[in-house]
Amino acid sequence: MHKLVVALLAAGIVSGAAFAQSTPLKIGFVAELSGPQAPLGQDQYDALMLLIEQNGGKLGGVPVQVIKEDSQLKPDVANQVVDKLLEKDRVPIITGVTFSNIMMAVHKKITDKGVFLIGSNAGPSPVAGAQCSPYFFSTSWQNDNQAEVVGKYASDKGYKNVIAMAPNYQAGKDFVAGFKRSFKGGTITDEIYTPLNQQDFSAELAQVASKKPDALYVFYPGGLGVNFVKQFQQAGLNKSMTVMSTSTVDGSTLPALRDAAIGMLSGTFWGPDFPNEANQKFVAAFEKKYNRIPSQYAAQSYDAAQLLDSAIRKVKGKVEDKKAFHAALKAADFKSIRGNFKFGNNQFPIQDMYMFDVAKDSKGRVSLRTVAKPLVNHVDAYAAQCNMKAL
Amino acid sequence: MTSQLLFSQLLNGVQLGVLLFLLAAGLTLVFGIMSFVNLAHGSLYMLGAYFGAAVFARTDSFLLGLLAAVVGAGVVGLMLDRFALTKLYERDHLDQVLATFGLILFFNELIRILWGPSSVFMQVPAALADTVSIGGITYPAYRLAIIAAGIAVAAGLYLLIQKTRVGMLIRAGATNSNMVAALGVNIKWLNTLVFALGAALAGLAGVMAGPIVSVQPGMGEPVLILTLVVIIIGGLGSIRGAFYAALIVGVVDTLGRAFMPTVMRTLFERNTADAAGPALASMLIYLFMAVVLALKPQGLFPANAGATR
Numbered sequence: 001m002h003k004l005v006v007a008l009l010a011a012g013i014v015s016g017a018a019f020a021q022s023t024p025l026k027i028g029f030v031a032e033l034s035g036p037q038a039p040l041g042q043d044q045y046d047a048l049m050l051l052i053e054q055n056g057g058k059l060g061g062v063p064v065q066v067i068k069e070d071s072q073l074k075p076d077v078a079n080q081v082v083d084k085l086l087e088k089d090r091v092p093i094i095t096g097v098t099f100s101n102i103m104m105a106v107h108k109k110i111t112d113k114g115v116f117l118i119g120s121n122a123g124p125s126p127v128a129g130a131q132c133s134p135y136f137f138s139t140s141w142q143n144d145n146q147a148e149v150v151g152k153y154a155s156d157k158g159y160k161n162v163i164a165m166a167p168n169y170q171a172g173k174d175f176v177a178g179f180k181r182s183f184k185g186g187t188i189t190d191e192i193y194t195p196l197n198q199q200d201f202s203a204e205l206a207q208v209a210s211k212k213p214d215a216l217y218v219f220y221p222g223g224l225g226v227n228f229v230k231q232f233q234q235a236g237l238n239k240s241m242t243v244m245s246t247s248t249v250d251g252s253t254l255p256a257l258r259d260a261a262i263g264m265l266s267g268t269f270w271g272p273d274f275p276n277e278a279n280q281k282f283v284a285a286f287e288k289k290y291n292r293i294p295s296q297y298a299a300q301s302y303d304a305a306q307l308l309d310s311a312i313r314k315v316k317g318k319v320e321d322k323k324a325f326h327a328a329l330k331a332a333d334f335k336s337i338r339g340n341f342k343f344g345n346n347q348f349p350i351q352d353m354y355m356f357d358v359a360k361d362s363k364g365r366v367s368l369r370t371v372a373k374p375l376v377n378h379v380d381a382y383a384a385q386c387n388m389k390a391l
Numbered sequence: 392m393t394s395q396l397l398f399s400q401l402l403n404g405v406q407l408g409v410l411l412f413l414l415a416a417g418l419t420l421v422f423g424i425m426s427f428v429n430l431a432h433g434s435l436y437m438l439g440a441y442f443g444a445a446v447f448a449r450t451d452s453f454l455l456g457l458l459a460a461v462v463g464a465g466v467v468g469l470m471l472d473r474f475a476l477t478k479l480y481e482r483d484h485l486d487q488v489l490a491t492f493g494l495i496l497f498f499n500e501l502i503r504i505l506w507g508p509s510s511v512f513m514q515v516p517a518a519l520a521d522t523v524s525i526g527g528i529t530y531p532a533y534r535l536a537i538i539a540a541g542i543a544v545a546a547g548l549y550l551l552i553q554k555t556r557v558g559m560l561i562r563a564g565a566t567n568s569n570m571v572a573a574l575g576v577n578i579k580w581l582n583t584l585v586f587a588l589g590a591a592l593a594g595l596a597g598v599m600a601g602p603i604v605s606v607q608p609g610m611g612e613p614v615l616i617l618t619l620v621v622i623i624i625g626g627l628g629s630i631r632g633a634f635y636a637a638l639i640v641g642v643v644d645t646l647g648r649a650f651m652p653t654v655m656r657t658l659f660e661r662n663t664a665d666a667a668g669p670a671l672a673s674m675l676i677y678l679f680m681a682v683v684l685a686l687k688p689q690g691l692f693p694a695n696a697g698a699t700r
Contacts, residue, residue, distance in 0.1 A: 230455035
């Protein structure tokens with residue numbers, strides 16, 4: 001009897017050990033998955049899962065388990081879910097993170113633990129500059145980039161007077177500042193900041209119409225962008241004024257806007273019409289699986305998944321060898337769907353930035369179309385402030 | 392500042408006011424007659440927008456969408472009253488606030504499950520998609536239509552409340568509901584009617600706002616706050632008060648947002664003005680509310696003026 005128990009226990013231990021070996025590699029995913037900004041987080045999640053599914057549940061040849069957490073756009077909630085991922089699930093890698101205030105709340109906590117954080121959206125300036133960490137990589141952009149490209153485009157076009165509009169909070173002011181930094185040869189005649197919960201811009205649009213600027217620069221993310229574009233078009237201003245935007249007309253808002261957004265310009269790093277092979281494959285697969293055009297948030301997250309795939313393969317799944325895994329990530333040895341991609345010293349991408357306009361695609365759907373490439377191999381403004389520590 | 396600009400901003404203000412009135416009318420009646428705080432009123436506005444958008448998209452008829460929104464929100468209001476809220480009418484206001492706050496969360500999540508988290512597409516009806524010229528300015532035809540519809544509804548409500556038997560009961564109920572019940576009127580039935588009417592008006596406001604704003608979960612909350620300001624300024628339970636207060640709030644808010652930054656710039660240097668202007672403009676209606684409350688704590692047009700309580 002005793003022997004039997006011992007044998008059973010031994011078998012249990014052995015099978016436990018065997019089980020441990022085939023335990024999938026845990027990857028934490030944190031994003032906004034509820035509330036008004038949920039479409040962004042959902043796109044990040046869907047694109048990540050798309051690549052994992054294409055690889056048969058694996059990244060870099062290793063089975064992975066994605067643990068999904070909703071940060072609810074609340075820094076305190078983000079802290080709790082990250083604590084859970086770090087302490088209970090003991091994940092070696094976390095990806096996602098949608099908003100800059102969430103990034104600021106969790107960045108230090110994660111990187112101090114020696115856990116790799118692959119940001120696939122927010123890129124606040126401190127993380128790119130003085131607080132840069134070897135454990136943090138971004139597959140999106142430093143926030144200012146998406147405004148700088150629009151400013152450069154406005155200079156190239158020779159616009160003389162431009163009005164800037166944004167919600168009255170930190171990101172709104174940051175984007176207007178980024179636009180100013182690269183807008184040369186003209187003046188910003190007015191800056192209009194609206195309360196973050198304001199839904200109707202009729203008063204501001206009437207002011208803008210009376211001042212007749214050459215162009216308007218706006219940053220209105222998510223539902224605010226839907227409000228702004230609809231009202232701008234209904235006021236008949238689209239016939240007399242160019243709108244250049246950041247994060248206003250994108251894959252998350254175009255389905256609700258359709259024809260109302262046609263002709264509006266947007267600056268970012270990627271568009272669904274990029275001809276490179278990797279991108280065409282990604283867009284086709286995403287549309288097939290989710291029945292919608294992928295947004296830039298999906299694109300960023302897909303590249304994060306590709307980056308992980310390449311790096312995990314290089315170290316043969318041994319992510320606990322942090323030095324080797326860091327080198328493998330830094331190498332960025334994958335075919336980015338945006339084309340050119342490499343990491344700068346602060347581990348943000350050095351990449352080309354483009355302008356898009358809203359137009360009908362080949363299937364007659366309203367989508368983004370590439371119109372210009374104002375910035376080539378662009379390095380963000382904070383990289384010089386980053387004194388990257390060796391791992 | 393040209394007179395044309397001022398005129399177009401006044402129209403914007405009236406348009407916002409009219410929309411606020413549709414929301415405030417229902418909310419103020421429910422509060423006035425049943426003494427019930429309904430925070431879920433914004434959810435009925437959201438439901439109206441979603442019902443309207445869904446029917447408009449399927450039938451290509453804005454009028455059918457309008458009808459679906461009004462009837463749909465009215466029916467939801469009716470069911471809420473019958474099945475969820477009746478037991479709360481006797482409870483104190485804190486319980487009502489908690490319960491209806493729960494309803495906000497419930498409806499937002501329900502909409503998210505049914506329609507997804509993204510904004511839903513809703514366009515301006517083709518006949519009203521253009522701009523029109525009036526008084527030397529071009530103005531979106533759709534916003535003019537909102538003003539016209541809102542004033543028509545206000546006139547209809549005036550006739551209903553002032554000239555009909557039901558209206559008389561509603562007014563009596565707002566002044567002293569116990570006495571109305573004592574006179575043999577079925578106050579429960581009256582409550583249900585008022586609640587459904589308020590819900591239908593909120594649905595109407597939602598579907599009319601749908602082509603202008605983003606139709607998405609949680610769209611009712613920002614507008615609910617303005618509505619509460621309106622009914623406090625107008626006087627709880629007073630339709631007339633809600634009408635004037637909605638117009639005042641709409642115009643003050645719009646003119647504040649339009650001209651406050653410019654005014655500030657003539658007083659202070661640009662950096663200070665750019666920081667303070669928008670902040671002050673968004674505070675303007677709350678300052679106005681504070682002044683009204685200090686001078687006339689019952690609001691501008693109290694429903695039970697003259698009644699002793």
